[in-house]
Amino acid sequence: MGFEKGASLLEDLIEKAGGCAVMDGGFATQLESHGAFINDPLWSALCLIKDPHLIKQVHLEYLEAGADILVTSSYQATIPGFLSRGLSLEEGESLLKKSVKLAVEARDKFWDGVGCVPGNSYNRALVAASIGSYGAYLADGSEYSGCYGPGVNLDKLKDFHRRRLQVIVEAGPDLLAFETIPNKLEAQACVELLEEENIQIPSWICFGSVDGENAPSGESFKECFEILNKSKKVNAVGINCASPHFIESLVCKFKELTTKAIVVYPNSGAIWDGRAKKWLPSMCFGDEEFELFAPRWRNQGAKVIGGCCRTTPSTIRAISKALKETT
Ligand SMILES: C[S+](C)CC[C@H](N)C(=O)O
Numbered sequence: 001m002g003f004e005k006g007a008s009l010l011e012d013l014i015e016k017a018g019g020c021a022v023m024d025g026g027f028a029t030q031l032e033s034h035g036a037f038i039n040d041p042l043w044s045a046l047c048l049i050k051d052p053h054l055i056k057q058v059h060l061e062y063l064e065a066g067a068d069i070l071v072t073s074s075y076q077a078t079i080p081g082f083l084s085r086g087l088s089l090e091e092g093e094s095l096l097k098k099s100v101k102l103a104v105e106a107r108d109k110f111w112d113g114v115g116c117v118p119g120n121s122y123n124r125a126l127v128a129a130s131i132g133s134y135g136a137y138l139a140d141g142s143e144y145s146g147c148y149g150p151g152v153n154l155d156k157l158k159d160f161h162r163r164r165l166q167v168i169v170e171a172g173p174d175l176l177a178f179e180t181i182p183n184k185l186e187a188q189a190c191v192e193l194l195e196e197e198n199i200q201i202p203s204w205i206c207f208g209s210v211d212g213e214n215a216p217s218g219e220s221f222k223e224c225f226e227i228l229n230k231s232k233k234v235n236a237v238g239i240n241c242a243s244p245h246f247i248e249s250l251v252c253k254f255k256e257l258t259t260k261a262i263v264v265y266p267n268s269g270a271i272w273d274g275r276a277k278k279w280l281p282s283m284c285f286g287d288e289e290f291e292l293f294a295p296r297w298r299n300q301g302a303k304v305i306g307g308c309c310r311t312t313p314s315t316i317r318a319i320s321k322a323l324k325e326t327t
Pocket residue numbers: 040041042043076135136137138139140141143180241272274277309
């Protein structure tokens with residue numbers, strides 16, 4: 001499978017799950033379905049300030065749906081984002097830690113409860129701390145284009161990510177989930193930071209894709225994976241928030257490009273309009289398609305499968321059921 005030393009937590013979970021673990025689905029999507037307002041530069045991270053109880057509720061809903069891995073609410077939670085909101089550095093760092101704490105509390109609460117119900121079979125879920133791309137922080141749709149402009153270089157991206165990474169790791173998540181990375185430069189920044197900070201917990205780095213073949217920037221996955229493959233600190237690689245129509249061919253491509261474990265959590269197929277800040281309907285998968293395709297993605301080699309934006313707990317329930325039935 002290609003796991004490196006230090007990755008045993010993730011490796012063990014995948015094994016316990018029968019060879020393919022289920023992760024959660026669209027987090028912001030589910031917050032919105034409960035009425036949370038997230039049309040804001042902080043997007044779902046606004047709920048860390050305004051609706052922390054909803055964050056815990058959504059984590060619990062995904063656990064009940066069968067998720068073996070929870071992704072924290074920190075996708076768009078960044079220190080510069082909180083500072084520009086008028087919060088102090090201390091307050092911003094405390095919100096980052098809170099994102100991990102809320103997920104850990106939900107996981108522990110759920111785990112304490114499942115043992116009491118005869119016939120229940122769940123794995124003790126892992127908490128993956130979300131580290132959204134620089135483009136997510138920019139809130140201009142650039143996590144789907146990878147166009148950061150000429151002023152953004154490797155050092156700038158590392159400076160952007162470094163303190164958040166340190167604070168999040170201090171909060172004690174089980175793993176790190178770099179999400180929606182749109183270009184090679186940011187992949188390199190993440191890898192260099194994992195090495196420089198000597199991060200000891202497993203991590204995955206997931207890219208988007210808008211054409212189904214390349215990273216959003218147009219750079220080939222071959223180029224991007226050359227960087228990731230060199231680092232033992234990257235335990236898994238994959239795709240998130242891209243169309244589910246792309247997943248079959250991308251899993252096949254990734255199998256040729258890496259021996260690392262492959263993680264896939266596509267969105268529903270809807271397209272994000274970064275200017276209007278809304279989802280445009282497109283050829284979307286319903287839960288039935290996820291149920292049909294998840295075993296295929298697993299059989300092709302994906303080791304973690306879940307959903308991203310516009311997927312819901314019912315999507316995860318469908319994926320979990322399909323994977324369990326076909327193990
Ligand atoms: C995954 S996208 C839908 C997140 C929102 C985006 N970064 C924005 O703030 O507009």
